[in-house]
Amino acid sequence: METHERTEKCKEMFSLLSEYLNLELPPDACREIETHLAGCRPCIEFAESLRKTVELCRRYRPNEMPHPIGVQARDQLLEAYKKMLSGREIGP
Amino acid sequence: MPLTLNQTSEREEEADLARKLMAGEPEAFDRFVEHFRAKIFHYSWLMCGDREDAEEVAQETLIKVFENFDRLHEPERVRPWVFRIAKNACLMKRRKSIFAPSRELSLDEFLPAMNHEGGEAKLQIADWSRLPDDQLLQSEMKHVLDRAISELPANYKSVILLRDLEELSTAETAQILDLTDDVVKTRLHRARLAVRQKLDEYLRAEGRAAAPAEPARGDRDGNA
Numbered sequence: 092m093e094t095h096e097r098t099e100k101c102k103e104m105f106s107l108l109s110e111y112l113n114l115e116l117p118p119d120a121c122r123e124i125e126t127h128l129a130g131c132r133p134c135i136e137f138a139e140s141l142r143k144t145v146e147l148c149r150r151y152r153p154n155e156m157p158h159p160i161g162v163q164a165r166d167q168l169l170e171a172y173k174k175m176l177s178g179r180e181i182g183p
Numbered sequence: 184m185p186l187t188l189n190q191t192s193e194r195e196e197e198a199d200l201a202r203k204l205m206a207g208e209p210e211a212f213d214r215f216v217e218h219f220r221a222k223i224f225h226y227s228w229l230m231c232g233d234r235e236d237a238e239e240v241a242q243e244t245l246i247k248v249f250e251n252f253d254r255l256h257e258p259e260r261v262r263p264w265v266f267r268i269a270k271n272a273c274l275m276k277r278r279k280s281i282f283a284p285s286r287e288l289s290l291d292e293f294l295p296a297m298n299h300e301g302g303e304a305k306l307q308i309a310d311w312s313r314l315p316d317d318q319l320l321q322s323e324m325k326h327v328l329d330r331a332i333s334e335l336p337a338n339y340k341s342v343i344l345l346r347d348l349e350e351l352s353t354a355e356t357a358q359i360l361d362l363t364d365d366v367v368k369t370r371l372h373r374a375r376l377a378v379r380q381k382l383d384e385y386l387r388a389e390g391r392a393a394a395p396a397e398p399a400r401g402d403r404d405g406n407a
Contacts, residue, residue, distance in 0.1 A: 106290055109372035115353065133306040137295065140311040144379040148347035151328055157224040157238055160216065164242055168216055171249035176207055179253035 100127050104134050108141055192350060194262055201258035220245060223269045226344055227276070229332060236276050243276075244269040263355035266345060270359055286336040293376035295383075309386035324385070331381035335374055342367055343374035 104127055110116045111124050128135045197218070203211035220241050228237035247268050255264050296307045332340060345356040346367070357367045 102294070105294060106372070109375055110368055113353075115368070133297070136306055136310075136312070137308065140308060140383065141375060141379050143311050144375055144382060145347055147324075147328060147382070148332075148343065148375070148378065149350060151325070151332070151348060153225050153228060153329065154325075155225075155228055155234065155237075157220055157241060160220065165216070167242070168245050168249055169212065171246050172204070172212060172252070175249055175252050 101131060101134055104128070104131075105137070108138055109145075112138075112142055112145060194259065197261050198259040201252075201255060201261040204252060205255075205258070216245060219248070219265055222349070223265065226266065226269055226349070227273050229344055230273050230337065230341060231276065232333065240269060240272045240276050244272045247272070260355075262349065263351055263359055266349065266351065267359045270341070288336065288339060288373040288377055290373065290376070293373070293380055309383050311383075311386070323389075324382070327382055327385040328378070331378040334381075335377055339370050339374035339377065342370040343378070346371050347375070 104111075104124055107116060107120065107124065111121060114121075116124070128138060200211050200215045200218070204215055223241040223244050224237050227240035228234060231237060231240070244265065248265055251268075255261060298305045298307050332343065335343065341360055342356060342362075345351045345359060346353070351359070353364050353367050353371075356362075356371075357364050360367070362370075
């Protein structure tokens with residue numbers, strides 16, 4: 092069984108992982124991380140747990156919902172909308 | 184297996200609604216209100232933790248949105264534009280900056296411990312690979328996530344809400360929160376790590392972590 096120790100590379104990867112997941116790193120840095128991940132099981136396990144966390148956050152919505160909008164509140168919004176429409180400059 | 188994340192978005196639909204609103208199409212009004220009212224409510228509820236405040240922030244934001252709709256020159260940017268107004272309404276509501284620097288999170292506190300047993304180094308984390316994505320939002324897990332997000336320091340919470348829940352870009356989030364792109368990236372990463380750590384603690388405590396149906400030989404490292 093191959094032995095893995097945490098290296099400086101692991102720590103560097105750890106600090107860049109969100110940018111990597113978001114595809115915000117330059118191609119060279121991405122390749123470097125992928126090369127490291129391919130040979131470092133702890134890092135890939137950690138990366139996978141972070142990826143799942145992000146997926147979870149993206150699908151998460153609180154259970155609380157706003158109460159249905161009241162007639163008065165809707166009228167207030169509609170009035171603001173109509174006022175904006177009537178006051179705007181007519182474009183081409 | 185690709186690790187990187189795909190962008191999902193309702194934003195084209197929102198841009199379409201914005202164009203219809205500008206064209207004065209009446210059916211767009213109620214759809215726009217319903218869609219963004221829920222979004223703003225969730226954002227302000229998570230930021231403020233108060234239902235009444237969140238309802239008021241949603242209404243005040245939408246009034247400003249409609250009053251100023253003709254200033255939205257790029258319909259495809261309607262989401263960040265609305266959230267910029269919502270963020271300001273949230274600040275006004277609380278009468279103090281809930282976005283001001285609060286507790287700082289450091290990377291080191293999220294670096295998981297290593298366990299050296301049998302000559303092999305193992306991370307002391309739960310076995311996330313055993314969790315199918317569609318089971319991640321089970322009620323208990325959702326409750327843990329609720330708490331993990333709610334307990335984040337406000338300056339990290341605002342970033343993760345906009346970047347991950349609302350899927351706004353780094354640049355859009357930076358513009359809404361008056362931060363640099365680099366600060367957004369740093370805070371997002373630390374916020375995600377903090378949330379991951381809470382979920383991991385839950386998974387390990389629940390014993391869903393490591394233990395496969397038939398424990399592998401020499402693989403008992405106390406992670407479960």
